Amino acid sequence: MKLYYIPTTRAVRPRWLLEELEAPYELIYIRPGMMEQPEYKHLHPHGKVPVLVDEAVTIFESAAICAYLADKYSEKGLAPEPNDSARAYYYQWLFYATATLEPPVEQYMFNVFPNLPEKVLPKDAQTHLSTTDAQTWFDRVCQPLDRVLTDRDYLVENKFSVADIITGGVLMWAYRLGMMKAETPTKLYLEKLMQRPGFLRADEDFYAKVGEENPS
Ligand SMILES: N[C@@H](CCC(=O)N[C@@H](CS)C(=O)NCC(=O)O)C(=O)O
Structure with missing residues (x-):
């Protein structure tokens, strides 16, 4: 591969x-x-x-x-097996991460690094939001994660899955951009993910x- x-x-x-x-x-x-x-x-x-x-x-x-x-x-x-009902929540968080959680992080990043290579999104669209608005948007989309992570370490049936890798991958950017200042359940979740040997090697x-x- x-x-x-x-x-x-x-x-x-x-x-x-x-x-x-x-x-x-x-x-x-x-x-x-x-x-x-x-x-x-x-x-x-x-x-x-x-x-x-x-x-x-x-x-x-x-x-x-x-x-x-x-x-x-x-x-x-x-990943939960296709006939396991947990597969529904796996899809939910997988798509939530890329469709709902990632856009405000990307907007914030374009503001902080205006010269990032980006071929697809028109230049004006890259910085049409202020970092403050992107932060507000991000805080809002973190709320469902905070709720679900209050009493568990992983998103789907409290078992590490690819949904955590994709969500963690998006959150890791937000973390490194300084968007995750408060000690929320989502931040604690990410900090644990970032200690995994597989993450550290990658x-x-x-x-x-x-x-x-x-x-x-
Ligand atoms: N939604 C795509 C986004 C891919 C993407 O935008 N990749 C960026 C790096 S994070 C890239 O290759 N940028 C180079 C460019 O646009 O010139 C994915 O998740 O794979």
């Missing part, structure tokens, strides 16, 4: 999962120029990361890649990358 990868991006999510699964994989580090090449656009229509190539399967979208891998390695138990080059981008 090949994972097309840039540190600190959404590509960390499938890498984190591959580490949790202890599955063999090869990281293909993508440099910005490579994303514009027709060969790469053949793998990802927008020339973005992540992309996973697994024999005949070439798949993009970080959450879809993770859902695919969880089913491929179903014996590892990182995140190993975060500080190297940040140092490279912000030379002091």
